[in-house]
Each structure stands twice: as C-alpha cells, then as structure tokens.
Amino acid sequence: MNTDKESSLSNTKIIYDITKFSHLDYPDHLSCIVWFAGCNMRCVYCYNKEIVLAKNGHYKIDDLLSFLRSRIGLLDAVVLSGGEATDYELKDLCETIKAFGFKIKLDTNGTNFENLRTLCEAKLIDYIALDYKAPKNKFKEITASIKFEEFSKSLNYLVQSRIDFEVRTTVHADLLDEEDINCIIDDLVERGYEQKYYLQNFRDTGTSIGSLQSASKSLESGLLSDKLQIVMR
Numbered sequence: 001m002n003t004d005k006e007s008s009l010s011n012t013k014i015i016y017d018i019t020k021f022s023h024l025d026y027p028d029h030l031s032c033i034v035w036f037a038g039c040n041m042r043c044v045y046c047y048n049k050e051i052v053l054a055k056n057g058h059y060k061i062d063d064l065l066s067f068l069r070s071r072i073g074l075l076d077a078v079v080l081s082g083g084e085a086t087d088y089e090l091k092d093l094c095e096t097i098k099a100f101g102f103k104i105k106l107d108t109n110g111t112n113f114e115n116l117r118t119l120c121e122a123k124l125i126d127y128i129a130l131d132y133k134a135p136k137n138k139f140k141e142i143t144a145s146i147k148f149e150e151f152s153k154s155l156n157y158l159v160q161s162r163i164d165f166e167v168r169t170t171v172h173a174d175l176l177d178e179e180d181i182n183c184i185i186d187d188l189v190e191r192g193y194e195q196k197y198y199l200q201n202f203r204d205t206g207t208s209i210g211s212l213q214s215a216s217k218s219l220e221s222g223l224l225s226d227k228l229q230i231v232m233r
C-alpha cells in the first residue's frame, strides 16, 4: 500500500521534462534523462534556472512510467537529474524502473544524504555523478547553501561503499582557481577517492542564476595537482 507521502508524490508533477534519448549523459548507455523540478541549491553558474526555480514540473511519475514502458528494449538506462532528484524520495520509482530492466544513473549534489543512502543500500543505483561544488570555504559563495557537511557525508559514504561513481566540478575560473581545485583534489585523496576527477567548464548560456559571463581566464593545467587523473569535459 502506498503511504500518503508516496501517493502525493505520484500525483504531483515533480518532473520538469524528459529528454527522450541521450548517448552522452551515461557513457556507453542509451538513456533518457529525467529532469526533476526544483533544487535545494542556487549555484551561481547554474544554467538550468527554469528547472531549479520551478515549483512544479510538467509530468507526474505515472507519465514517466508510461514513457518508460514504451522504451523497454529501446533504451537501457534512465538518468535521474534536475534540479536535484534526491530532493524527492525516489525508492518506489527506482524499484519500478529497475523492474522494467533499466539501469539507473543519478546526477546529484549529494546534499540529501539519507535519501541517497536509502537508494544505494537498496542497490537501486548503478552509477552516480556527484558534484563537488567548491572547497568548504567557498561552498556557500558558489551554491548559496550551507550544506557542505551533508555533501561531505555523501562523499564519504560513496567512497566507503565502493559504489561506482565519479566526482565532478564545474569550473568558472574567476570563482574557482587552481588552488581551489587542488584543495578539492587533496580532500578527495584524503578520503580515499581514487577514480578520475572530472572538470567541466562553465557554459555561458546567458541564463545562469548568477547572471555570470564567461570567465576572464582559464585554469592553468600545469598548476593542477597530479594526485588524481583529471579529465576535462
């Protein structure tokens, strides 16, 4: 039987949009992307402003499930993104997605630790892309949130649980410099992270939350730490 919380979730339009096909977002997989409405952060470089600020989306869970039923055998994975997907309790949804035979990738800022852990402990997530937004001393400036400790719990949990995941940082070089990136790398190494570390450049779409323009400089790769393998996207 559904709890009140679960049934109100399925009756609410929590999905902003669905990208029906992507072969880029989950490498080596044909996936669709589910964009959940709303986010608990306000990153200055975020270009998904409409999704982040949306009170409601356009689709209910049932709409998504109808779509996914029609894609069985055509896609092999579902990417849960947003906004921030873990702002919602997604265990039931993920169980249904898995029952359909899809893998699940989760894009997350890591600041809803309990929801993340629930999904991972139930073995519902196949791959996670975790945003490491900024070193602790710049976290609030970049994200307008004070959730570094919650993010930190998620990062430790993922490292220790050996779940397949990557860490990535969006870089606007006027906001994060080489010293900041090296600080993140040192922290990752100290916690036991050994995988690739992805840096993705800020994209100037003219619509970012902080109305940012392109950075006046680029990171100097020669000044970056070699303690982890860095991959530029």
Ligand code: SF4
Pocket: 039, 040, 041, 042, 043, 045, 046, 047, 048, 052, 082, 083, 084, 109
């Ligand atoms: S970039 Fe920041 S504000 Fe935008 S969706 Fe991700 S966590 Fe939310």
